[in-house]
Amino acid sequence: MKKYLKSLICVSCGSKYSFKEIVYSCPKCGDTLDITYDYDAIAQSIDKKVLAERTPSLAKYIELLPILEPRKMVSLGEGGTPLLNSKRLAARLGLKNLYLKDETRNPTGVFKDRATAIVATKALEFDRDTTAIASTGNAAASMAGYAAKAGLTCIVMIPETTPIGKVSQSIAYGARIVQVKGNYDQVFDLVTQACEKFGWYNCNPAINPYRTEGKKTMAYEICEQLDWKAPDWVIVPIGNGCNLAGHWKGFKEFYELGFISSKPRIVGIQAEGSCPVVKAFNEKAERVEPVTPHTLAGAIAVGKPRNATKTLKALRESEGVAEAVSDDSLLEAQRMLASYEGIFGEPAAVAPLAGLMKLVEKGIIDRKDNIVLVITGNGLKDPEAALRTVAKPPLVAPNLEELEPLRSKLAT
DSSP states (O other), X not given: OOOOEEEEEETXXXXXXXXXXXXXXXXTTOOBEEEEEOHHHHHHHOOHHHHHTSOSSSGGGGGGSOOSOGGGOOOSSOOOOOEEEOSHHHHHHTOSEEEEEXXXXXXXXXTHHHHHHHHHHHHHHTTOOEEEEEOSSHHHHHHHHHHHHXXXXXXXXXXXXXXXXXXXXXXXXXXXXXXXXXXXXXXXXXXXXXXXXXXXXXXXXXXXXXXXXXXXXXXXXXXXXXXXXXXXXXXXXXXXXXXXXXXXHHXXXXXXXXXXXXOOEEEEEEXXXXXXXXXXXXXXXXXXXXXXXXXXXXXXXXXXXXXXXXXXXXXXXXXXXXXXXXXXXXXXXXXXXXXXXXXXXOTTTTHHHHHHHHHHHHTSSOTTSEEEEEEOBBGGGSHHHHGGGSOXXXXXXXXXXXXXXXXXXXXX
């Protein structure tokens, strides 16, 4: 297959690096890197008709992915997730066109599988046999699953406060788990140092430039699923920021290739107890100031976002919006999404819905706009959160006499 990669480029100073070498962040200024392609050559190879004829998957966009050896592509069947036209929830909120990109359908139950498929493949291409990642649960499980598929050793480091149930998938996949006395940001730094010293392949979000390339495929699919049109708004949660930056890059690429005629405005949502990107964006700051996270939404409890430069740039370029939501609103959004649409998302995953309700109330998003919510992860990732808002089920003997008094409550 023809190679379309050009180089890795620093998002701050513009320095360029070869994709043939392992480079995580810019050696000159320390900021994150972006992947560049020969879009003119890509346009000569694919068009909307070609893409439409391919089977929905991550690999259908191979020309726009940083894979040099497709035969080494690691896959568990990620991508191709549905874009559901919301009816009941939209009616409840008084919205005309609401769509739900259900990323809970990915193999390990989370959108991160798109990024993990790419970095697992890059580990093989770079002849690395050991991968390492810092995580509070989701990225760990994803990396562990794909490492198992690829025959790679996977080292997962987690904060000591992480519930063991949160990493049960990683354990099942055979990952080597290390608990660290510190928060996520400290664990992130430790993994980065260990990879530099021991030669492990660093799969940490943001610092590995290839992860964003997997996440941008969500934007591709949204365009195709809306009949090659971009929505007015796409709303995503923000942790490290790779998700938001990936969506914006995907829409920009399809626009540059002429596949869509407009681009959406991107909305990033954080929890009020961990919202450094929201604060920086709304204060028009050039840099994000780290915070100490305090939120039940563990998947976005990132106090020092490593992809802040790309994220702020994407928000500004798209004329986007950044909003923070309370933990209580996350629990309410979780309940609403599950009870109205049958999608059980973890607290971080339903942040887009909590943010949407707040922005509609503020009059920033019009009820007639075309809106896509990206639901990033399955609620089974954090089952205890859902139990905070419900009463304990009644207990009865196995006979109708005890069930009868409950009939009216059960049937309403």
